[in-house]
Amino acid sequence: xxxxxxxxxxxxxxxxxxxxxxxxxxxxxxxxxxxxxxxxxxxxxxxxxxxxxxxxxxxxxxxxxxxxxxxxxxxxxxxxxxxxxxxxxxxxxxxxxxxxxxxxxxxxxxxxxxxxxx
Amino acid sequence: xxxxxxxxxxxxxxxxxxxxxxxxxxxxxxxxxxxxxxxxxxxxxxxxxxxxxxxxxxxxxxxxxxxxxxxxxxxxxxxxxxxxxxxxxxxxxxxxxxxxxxxxxxxxxxxxxxxxx
Numbered sequence: 001x002x003x004x005x006x007x008x009x010x011x012x013x014x015x016x017x018x019x020x021x022x023x024x025x026x027x028x029x030x031x032x033x034x035x036x037x038x039x040x041x042x043x044x045x046x047x048x049x050x051x052x053x054x055x056x057x058x059x060x061x062x063x064x065x066x067x068x069x070x071x072x073x074x075x076x077x078x079x080x081x082x083x084x085x086x087x088x089x090x091x092x093x094x095x096x097x098x099x100x101x102x103x104x105x106x107x108x109x110x111x112x113x114x115x116x117x118x
Numbered sequence: 119x120x121x122x123x124x125x126x127x128x129x130x131x132x133x134x135x136x137x138x139x140x141x142x143x144x145x146x147x148x149x150x151x152x153x154x155x156x157x158x159x160x161x162x163x164x165x166x167x168x169x170x171x172x173x174x175x176x177x178x179x180x181x182x183x184x185x186x187x188x189x190x191x192x193x194x195x196x197x198x199x200x201x202x203x204x205x206x207x208x209x210x211x212x213x214x215x216x217x218x219x220x221x222x223x224x225x226x227x228x229x230x231x232x233x234x235x
Contacts, residue, residue, distance in 0.1 A: 034222055043209065043227045044163075091161055097221055107153070107213075107223060109163035 002028045004096050006110025013084055013117055021079045021113045023094035028108075030096035033077035035069060038091040038112075047092075050077055084117040091115075120145045122210050122226035129231050131200045138185070139195040139229045141210035150212055152193040153223065154184065157207040166208075169193060197231075205233045 003026040013019050023033060031052050036044040048064075050056040050071035058064045066088075068080040077096075081088055093112040121144040131137035143152065150171045156164040169177045169184045177184040185194040193212075197204055210226040 032221070038161075043225045046222055046224075049222060093161070093163065095163075095223070107165070109155075109165075112161040112163075114161065 002026075002096075002098060002108040004030070004094060004108045004110040006094055006113060008113055009111060010114045011116070013115070015085055015117055016083055018080055018082045019084055019115060021081075021092055021094075021115075023077050023079075023096065023110045025075045025096050025108070028096075028098045029074040030077065030098070031074060032097040033069075033071055034095040034097070035067075035077075035079050036093045036095065038093065040091075044093065047079075081115065084115070086117045089115055089117045120147070120150070120212055120214070120224040122212055122224055124210055124226035124229050126229045127227075129229055131197075131204075131231065131233055133202060133233055133235050134199055136196060136198045137200055137231065139197070139208050139210075139231065141193045141195065141226060143191050143193060143210075143212050145212065145214075147214045150214055152184070152186070153211045153213070154182070154193075154195045155209045155211060156204075157209060157228070159206070163209075167195065200233045202233050202235060205231060207231075 005024045033050045035047045037047050038044050047062045048056045048058045050069045052071050052074050056069035071077040094110040123142045152169045154166040167179045167182045167184050169186045176186050181198045183196045207228045209228045211223045213221050213223050
């Protein structure tokens with residue numbers, strides 16, 4: 001089945017630095033990538049939606065200058081948390097929609113990245 | 119706009135027993151898809167089962183079945199013969215089925231299931 005590889009799985013960074021999270025679709029073309037954020041014991045909250053070759057669409061309240069999303073190819077999307085602060089510590093997870101997929105097959109999740117900002 | 123409601127923050131079930139996790143939804147889309155995902159403590163999202171709004175029969179996948187009642191806008195997950203490995207968070211989600219748009223998933227708040235030996 002479809003696989004999305006997400007790296008790193010865990011990262012600790014110092015406050016003020018930037019962190020890049022990658023999601024690669026290994027065996028299908030991901031025209032659309034969704035980026036979610038999940039705080040402990042809470043649900044997944046959609047941060048942004050990116051389509052290959054175009055600018056990401058951010059959800060209300062998400063700072064686009066802080067969470068930079070790049071979807072330059074059909075197999076790679078990246079999320080960069082710029083000037084990270086402790087409140088950015090969270091679990092970030094991506095989800096890709098297969099190019100030709102029906103809704104049933106359309107959502108494949110990465111394994112998630114646990115970000116801790118110290 | 120779509121909305122998913124999961125009213126059970128936590129559930130306990132005895133090993134080998136069946137358990138039902140509740141999910142109700144609200145949408146104005148004429149066609150939509152309903153999903154259940156399992157999230158163990160490791161964080162990965164594991165797809166369990168899918169139901170299309172126009173599917174005539176309730177979906178089943180092994181020990182998982184989806185009790186779909188369209189008129190009541192409910193899509194409850196039934197897990198039969200619970201196993202210790204079923205202990206996890208369970209999320210109900212939905213997406214538009216057709217039409218233009220990003221087909222994004224909307225998630226409920228989740229239910230934490232604990233299986234007791």
